[in-house]
């Protein structure tokens with residue numbers, strides 16, 4: 081390991097050396113217009129003519145979270161030793177935070193950004209900014225940008241939306257989400273470190289984005305899956321800070337299929353068990369002093385932690401419950417209140433919000449042993465067997481309600497609600513999928529759009545193009561593919577609405593489809609926008625609202 085570190089160090093030195101040499105011999109005037117001087121270094125960007133963008137793919141935004149700073153919220157970024165004649169080379173990839181075995185680097189708090197061609201002598205108005213959090217269940221993922229960069233089709237869908245996209249890394253799994261009283265009580269450690277990384281990136285944007293032509297007063301946050309859950313977390317954190325918070329770090333929120341697993345208090349039994357099990361699994365349980373287990377974790381080799389973190393996730397996935405172990409927790413400093421209590425108290429923070437969900441996406445998260453059996457009675461048993469594992473605290477009365485709202489013969493009650501088609505033939509897999517979808521993905525999306533100030537307009541969309549599984553919708557806005565030319569209606573309609581939301585705060589203002597095509601209805605009209613194989617239409621939200629209200633009414637048994 082020491083050997084490897086040595087090599088990595090050498091490699092980095094080599095990079096610095098190369099940067100210096102090329103910068104001194106090959107500094108064209110065009111390049112220097114992409115040299116951005118910040119108070120901690122000079123950062124050189126690049127153009128990509130093939131995609132007509134300017135980009136900075138590697139900018140450090142916090143100190144490396146290593147040594148004593150492992151499991152600790154991000155610390156102020158360290159000065160980079162550059163000069164105007166030898167700037168920091170920003171056009172190279174950065175490492176992912178530690179996750180899969182043998183991959184990533186703890187020194188991972190970097191962000192990348194890109195937008196349409198821009199140089200620092202630009203006189204045009206500052207551009208709206210979109211900060212994107214990656215998905216990956218809070219256990220994996222990376223913000224590293226390639227060419228074409230993520231979300232490129234959302235920028236390129238029209239010339240109208242001049243957006244600046246920012247992709248920050250954040251710590252995942254044990255490195256970003258280790259709960260427990262030892263963490264909460266230690267002055268050199270923080271619960272929700274991964275979410276604090278995101279917040280630090282938002283603070284970086286407030287301080288520095290104008291230097292890249294971005295408008296700090298016009299910031300959207302965006303994400304899909306755990307990236308959407310991250311958006312929920314930032315909204316919840318800002319709202320639960322109440323009037324103690326100063327200037328807002330963002331103004332709009334968009335979440336696609338936000339993954340919002342149960343949120344326990346950092347020192348609840350469930351959280352403490354995670355800490356204790358982890359400590360045991362890496363052999364840090366040998367001593368009994370109050371904080372020495374934590375000191376042991378901080379001193380351990382990164383590979384040992386990564387392997388143990390992965391093993392705990394795999395165990396939990398096998399037991400078919402909801403989470404990947406590592407997830408946001410409630411604490412007294414950042415996530416002070418659960419989402420549900422903000423919804424009930426109507427605490428609000430963003431001025432506009434847009435959320436989407438996919439019809440069948442819950443099925444990605446429920447076990448396949450729920451596939452229909454031959455006998456109906458055993459199907460019923462299987463469903464309740466699963467439900468008891470997924471939500472073990474439900475009371476008998478709650479289960480009666482679940483049976484009413486999610487009946488075994490879904491086609492009877494669910495007419496008009498496409499979701500029920502998933503199990504219209506008495507299918508416990510689809511039925512469990514819908515329960516999971518509502519509790520962990522769709523109701524959080526619905527609830528988040530209720531957290532806006534002054535009754536501002538918000539929007540909900542349901543993506544139903546088969547298979548409409550988790551992440552199916554990313555096809556239309558995240559990656560360059562043939563659909564952008566073969567199916568311009570769906571591309572312009574869906575990616576166009578998202579881009580319009582970021583540019584104007586309203587998905588309909590820069591609408592790219594014909595006037596006859598349905599626009600997005602306000603959530604206050606109790607209708608949602610649907611994306612189907614045939615195009616776009618609207619549908620009543622009444623069924624979903626009824627089910628989400630039920631879950632809200634029993635929220636202590638959900639930990640939502």
Ligand SMILES: *[C@@H]1O[C@H](CO)[C@@H](O)[C@H](O)[C@H]1NC(C)=O
Pocket residue numbers: 098099102103169170171172173
């Ligand atoms: C910056 O790094 C990239 C990727 O390693 C490399 O291709 C490029 O030549 C470097 N630029 C300079 C000016 O050193």
Ligand SMILES: *[C@@H]1O[C@H](CO)[C@@H](O)[C@H](O)[C@H]1NC(C)=O
Pocket residue numbers: 132196197
């Ligand atoms: C690149 O984008 C700019 C707008 O930022 C536009 O003026 C220019 O025509 C584009 N160039 C190409 C080759 O598309």
Ligand SMILES: *[C@@H]1O[C@H](CO)[C@@H](O)[C@H](O)[C@H]1NC(C)=O
Pocket residue numbers: 131228236237560564
């Ligand atoms: C970007 O949009 C332009 C204009 O529609 C199109 O010609 C070009 O192919 C798009 N680029 C990519 C990489 O999709």
Ligand SMILES: *[C@@H]1O[C@H](CO)[C@@H](O)[C@H](O)[C@H]1NC(C)=O
Pocket residue numbers: 323324
């Ligand atoms: C914050 O709220 C508390 C209680 O709601 C109130 O007493 C206090 O004056 C408020 N502070 C500010 C700065 O608005």
Ligand SMILES: *[C@@H]1O[C@H](CO)[C@@H](O)[C@H](O)[C@H]1NC(C)=O
Pocket residue numbers: 360361363365366367
């Ligand atoms: C530490 O955990 C291991 C593995 O679970 C166990 O075998 C051992 O007895 C524990 N040691 C102490 C001191 O608790």
Ligand SMILES: *[C@@H]1O[C@H](CO)[C@@H](O)[C@H](O)[C@H]1NC(C)=O
Pocket residue numbers: 369370371372374375
């Ligand atoms: C806790 O651990 C830190 C080192 O991580 C040490 O400096 C401190 O003295 C310890 N405190 C107690 C009460 O053991």
Ligand SMILES: *[C@@H]1O[C@H](CO)[C@@H](O)[C@H](O)[C@H]1NC(C)=O
Pocket residue numbers: 454455456457489506
């Ligand atoms: C299962 O239920 C369906 C209708 O709900 C019924 O037609 C069928 O006979 C039942 N099968 C068994 C084995 O009970």
Ligand SMILES: *[C@@H]1O[C@H](CO)[C@@H](O)[C@H](O)[C@H]1NC(C)=O
Pocket residue numbers: 430431533534
């Ligand atoms: C909400 O309305 C109040 C009173 O009109 C105003 O002071 C406040 O700035 C508004 N908030 C937002 C986010 O628009």
Ligand SMILES: *[C@@H]1O[C@H](CO)[C@@H](O)[C@H](O)[C@H]1NC(C)=O
Pocket residue numbers: 533534535
């Ligand atoms: C929001 O709307 C509700 C119901 O229409 C109303 O009671 C409330 O006063 C409104 N709040 C604001 C801040 O406008």
Ligand SMILES: *[C@@H]1O[C@H](CO)[C@@H](O)[C@H](O)[C@H]1NC(C)=O
Pocket residue numbers: 205206207208297298331583584
């Ligand atoms: C954000 O920028 C867009 C485009 O420049 C502008 O239309 C909008 O009014 C801005 N919003 C705010 C809140 O400044």
